[in-house]
Amino acid sequence: MSRLSLTNLPVAPAVDPRQLSVGVVHLGLGAFHRAHQAVVTERAAVATGDTRWGIAGVSQRSATVRDQLAPQDGLYAVLERGLGDPSVQVIGSIRDVLTAPEDPEEVVARIADPAVSVVTLTVTEKGYRARGDGLDLDDPEIRADLTGRPPRTVVGQLAAGLARRVEPLTIVSCDNLVANGPFLRRLVADYVEALGKVPEVFEATRFPASMVDRIVPATTGADRDEAARLLGVRDEAVVVAEPFLQWVIEDDFAGERPAWEQGGAVLTPDVAPWERAKLRMLNATHSMLAYLGALRGYETIAEAVRDDELAALARALMTEDVVPTLSPPDGLDLTEYGATVLERFANPALKHRTTQVAMDGSVKLPVRMLGTVRDRLAAGAEPRVITLAVAAWMTYVLKTPTVDDPQSGRLEAALAGVSGAAAVVDALLGVESIFTPDLRESPVFRDLLVEHVNALTA
Numbered sequence: 001m002s003r004l005s006l007t008n009l010p011v012a013p014a015v016d017p018r019q020l021s022v023g024v025v026h027l028g029l030g031a032f033h034r035a036h037q038a039v040v041t042e043r044a045a046v047a048t049g050d051t052r053w054g055i056a057g058v059s060q061r062s063a064t065v066r067d068q069l070a071p072q073d074g075l076y077a078v079l080e081r082g083l084g085d086p087s088v089q090v091i092g093s094i095r096d097v098l099t100a101p102e103d104p105e106e107v108v109a110r111i112a113d114p115a116v117s118v119v120t121l122t123v124t125e126k127g128y129r130a131r132g133d134g135l136d137l138d139d140p141e142i143r144a145d146l147t148g149r150p151p152r153t154v155v156g157q158l159a160a161g162l163a164r165r166v167e168p169l170t171i172v173s174c175d176n177l178v179a180n181g182p183f184l185r186r187l188v189a190d191y192v193e194a195l196g197k198v199p200e201v202f203e204a205t206r207f208p209a210s211m212v213d214r215i216v217p218a219t220t221g222a223d224r225d226e227a228a229r230l231l232g233v234r235d236e237a238v239v240v241a242e243p244f245l246q247w248v249i250e251d252d253f254a255g256e257r258p259a260w261e262q263g264g265a266v267l268t269p270d271v272a273p274w275e276r277a278k279l280r281m282l283n284a285t286h287s288m289l290a291y292l293g294a295l296r297g298y299e300t301i302a303e304a305v306r307d308d309e310l311a312a313l314a315r316a317l318m319t320e321d322v323v324p325t326l327s328p329p330d331g332l333d334l335t336e337y338g339a340t341v342l343e344r345f346a347n348p349a350l351k352h353r354t355t356q357v358a359m360d361g362s363v364k365l366p367v368r369m370l371g372t373v374r375d376r377l378a379a380g381a382e383p384r385v386i387t388l389a390v391a392a393w394m395t396y397v398l399k400t401p402t403v404d405d406p407q408s409g410r411l412e413a414a415l416a417g418v419s420g421a422a423a424v425v426d427a428l429l430g431v432e433s434i435f436t437p438d439l440r441e442s443p444v445f446r447d448l449l450v451e452h453v454n455a456l457t458a
């Protein structure tokens, strides 16, 4: 079967990439960007007729996505899987595809391009190379970037691009992080201070926070085959997504931007209540279902949430421990939100693997779970269910021979020769890059963890 491209196009995209100039650089051209920001950007271009906001996407690590998209002229489809029949839509907003390891200079040049006024990012939690709230200046790649080589890290790329700009830039993190905008600003500030050269435009550069939401599992061969059947051509870059899509962006831009609000995004002065509700309700529950589900042998989140006991725990996590820590934004009913989240997880067509959601726990726990633990302890509560979620991660790490985590070495070292629930809990609580002293030293938290790990390993 022939390949999707501009000259082999069964369903035309809503915008023709040939008519777009590049106004946005996106770092981290994974599945999520293609199913989220690129879709909203295309919808905004259709609504406004503005052709300035084509996307130059940067694949940060391997050349796989470039090799999938380049022969397709940047075109790909979103295979939407809801409760009815699946549908496909070809997206045309990606104009160019770069591979950072092969062409680091070009990445910097694109960020510096005066026609570009916005950079967006989806590089996963580990892509920020943070330690606590600041940049990990001991990270070997950060150290290597600081020596002046063409940068390989995201923070190094941003700093080098800013150093060459006259006009300020807006940098929008779209990763699941707490206060992702201010967090990224701090990392870039740490980097340029360590370099001893703060770019002139840095003060005027904006880092709005954003809350992103759409469940986008990794694409499988079966998804590519189904897309080919629906499209009539092969699309090696197809991404799978649920129908739901939400993007709430802090309205704080240094210059011009795509009219994302016309593509369905919400621009608001304060993203924090949206972000906190989403990370603590959706992402924490997702991770808990992933760990408990994987421990019970479930392959997908949908299978896990169809287990009555796990579904009850997911509901209890939200109502007993998370909701008391939230002040929801106007218009968000937390009870309804929690129910919708579980319905979305139960979507059997998505096949989101528990092992995918379970990845990178050491960098996800602080974002998704530990804020809730801290707030509940401070309120004098006994946070039973959120602590079960943390204990499920500990048990998963203990029982998984090669855990997929940027700190796998530290986790393995901590657990070497350790046996018994109390010793496992103490060993993992001792990993300082995950647990802050207040949590490590809380007897209530520790005792609950031991009780849960004991039960989970019995």
Ligand SMILES: NC(=O)c1ccc[n+]([C@@H]2O[C@H](COP(=O)([O-])OP(=O)(O)OC[C@H]3O[C@@H](n4cnc5c(N)ncnc54)[C@H](O)[C@@H]3O)[C@@H](O)[C@H]2O)c1
Pocket (backbone or CB within 6 Å): 027, 028, 029, 030, 031, 032, 033, 058, 059, 060, 061, 062, 122, 123, 124, 125, 126, 127, 128, 154, 174, 175, 176, 177, 212, 213, 214, 215, 216, 217
């Ligand atoms: N997939 C989802 O359902 C979803 C939903 C909301 C938010 N997100 C956010 O998007 C991120 C990416 O998700 P995805 O589905 O696109 O994953 P993906 O695996 O398809 O893509 C990950 C991207 O991050 C880059 N990356 C990975 N490790 C990196 C590192 N150490 N340094 C620099 N870049 C690195 C990769 O090159 C790739 O471009 C998530 O981690 C999350 O923060 C995802």
Ligand SMILES: O=P(O)(O)OC[C@@H](O)[C@@H](O)[C@H](O)[C@H](O)CO
Pocket (backbone or CB within 6 Å): 124, 125, 176, 212, 213, 214, 215, 216, 282, 283, 286, 287, 356, 357, 359
């Ligand atoms: O993408 P990750 O690996 O950081 O997390 C897995 C999921 O919890 C996450 O991607 C959710 O699907 C998403 O946050 C929903 O908007």
